[in-house]
Amino acid sequence: MSGSFAVLGMHQQELEEVRGRTREFLAADRERFGWRPAVDSWLSRWDPDFSVRLSEAGLLGLTIPAKYGGRGSEHLHRYVVTEELLAQGAPVAAHWVADRQVAPTLLRFGTEEQKARLLPEIAGGRFYSAIGMSEHGAGSDLAAVRTKATRTDGGWVVNGTKVWTSGAHHAHMVVVLARTAPPDPAARHQGFSQFLVPTDAAGVDIGPIELLSGEHHFNEVVLNDVFVPDSGVLGEIGNGWFQVTAELSYERSGPERFLSTMPLLLAVVRWLNSHDPSPAVKAAIGELGARVISLRQLSAGVARALETGESPTNRAALVKDLGTKFERDSVDAVARLLDDIEAESGLPVPAEIAELLREARLHQALFTLRGGTNEVLRGVVARGLGLR
Numbered sequence: 001m002s003g004s005f006a007v008l009g010m011h012q013q014e015l016e017e018v019r020g021r022t023r024e025f026l027a028a029d030r031e032r033f034g035w036r037p038a039v040d041s042w043l044s045r046w047d048p049d050f051s052v053r054l055s056e057a058g059l060l061g062l063t064i065p066a067k068y069g070g071r072g073s074e075h076l077h078r079y080v081v082t083e084e085l086l087a088q089g090a091p092v093a094a095h096w097v098a099d100r101q102v103a104p105t106l107l108r109f110g111t112e113e114q115k116a117r118l119l120p121e122i123a124g125g126r127f128y129s130a131i132g133m134s135e136h137g138a139g140s141d142l143a144a145v146r147t148k149a150t151r152t153d154g155g156w157v158v159n160g161t162k163v164w165t166s167g168a169h170h171a172h173m174v175v176v177l178a179r180t181a182p183p184d185p186a187a188r189h190q191g192f193s194q195f196l197v198p199t200d201a202a203g204v205d206i207g208p209i210e211l212l213s214g215e216h217h218f219n220e221v222v223l224n225d226v227f228v229p230d231s232g233v234l235g236e237i238g239n240g241w242f243q244v245t246a247e248l249s250y251e252r253s254g255p256e257r258f259l260s261t262m263p264l265l266l267a268v269v270r271w272l273n274s275h276d277p278s279p280a281v282k283a284a285i286g287e288l289g290a291r292v293i294s295l296r297q298l299s300a301g302v303a304r305a306l307e308t309g310e311s312p313t314n315r316a317a318l319v320k321d322l323g324t325k326f327e328r329d330s331v332d333a334v335a336r337l338l339d340d341i342e343a344e345s346g347l348p349v350p351a352e353i354a355e356l357l358r359e360a361r362l363h364q365a366l367f368t369l370r371g372g373t374n375e376v377l378r379g380v381v382a383r384g385l386g387l388r
Contacts, residue, residue, distance in 0.1 A: 022084040025057045037089030037263040039359040045091035051125030061123025069120030079303045089263035098122045098129040109235035132162035132176040143188040149178040155229040168219040192240030196232045249316040258295040258323030261330045264356040324367040331360045
């Protein structure tokens with residue numbers, strides 16, 4: 001990504017300095033350690049050493065206060081760094097969930113002990129977390145979650161199963177949404193709480209959910225009489241739905257919702273720059289670029305809202321809906337474009353681009369599903385507009 005837009009406002013010079021430092025770090029790190037750009041790198045490229053190096057460069061934990069080991073910067077600073085990491089397909093999966101949504105959730109709802117224990121590790125790129133929300137029969141409809149936490153001496157006993165839990169097989173902790181009060185059909189969003197569950201706790205069983213390619217990013221997490229002490233309660237008992245809703249704004253609105261395929265798009269543009277593309281090819285590239293610019297404006301607007309303490313649930317859902325649809329469409333558009341170029345000019349598709357397209361095809365179906373299906377998110381937006 002290059003340049004800033006008006007939505008970034010008075011931060012522009014400062015943000016461009018952060019962008020420049022990020023680009024310099026990525027160029028040097030890639031040359032030294034040899035990682036290659038990847039589509040969907042925030043899910044598919046797990047590299048703990050890269051996360052530590054990113055932290056040592058001062059580019060991780062940006063929104064975590066300095067007293068907890070972070071940089072004490074703003075959401076827009078993190079936004080710019082995130083853009084560059086995704087555009088270059090850097091191997092960021094190890095720290096992604098912890099930095100993106102666990103850290104801000106801890107800052108808002110966590111106890112002082114939880115903050116002091118976990119935030120320095122997140123800022124250092126040494127702590128990996130997963131999110132336990134979805135379940136069998138309760139994918140995007142989190143109000144249908146059946147995992148249950150029962151009060152006991154000194155804590156809670158948790159039973160249930162979570163699915164599509166990204167990175168749980170590597171994670172130190174899963175943030176689990178569980179029911180702590182009986183369901184009430186008249187108030188489906190009440191009676192939920194969140195728990196910090198260590199993956200090595202007794203009764204936690206993590207099994208792989210593999211893609212057809214054999215890739216392993218997702219997991220089923222079975223919780224069988226898992227004891228969580230009171231110190232493992234995140235926020236307030238019964239406040240889980242409000243906390244999760246706030247948390248999902250971070251998950252749904254970031255640039256990863258429209259930049260997962262950017263390494264592919266940039267590789268195609270760089271290749272075309274060395275040739276003489278037809279007007280039709282230029283128009284197709286221009287259309288994709290225009291959609292990226294629009295999505296970036298929407299997404300950066302949510303980042304600014306988060307900066308001021310707002311909870312932009314509806315706007316975040318809109319970014320996720322439009323952004324992931326663009327990601328899905330961009331794969332088809334590039335495939336058609338490459339076919340047309342090969343037919344018109346006989347130019348063979350470079351191996352790098354062919355591999356990125358293969359990765360994009362493999363992940364294409366995931367884009368509009370994860371983080372809440374787009375169909376469900378349209379219902380969220382409709383309710384926010386008073387239409388439902």
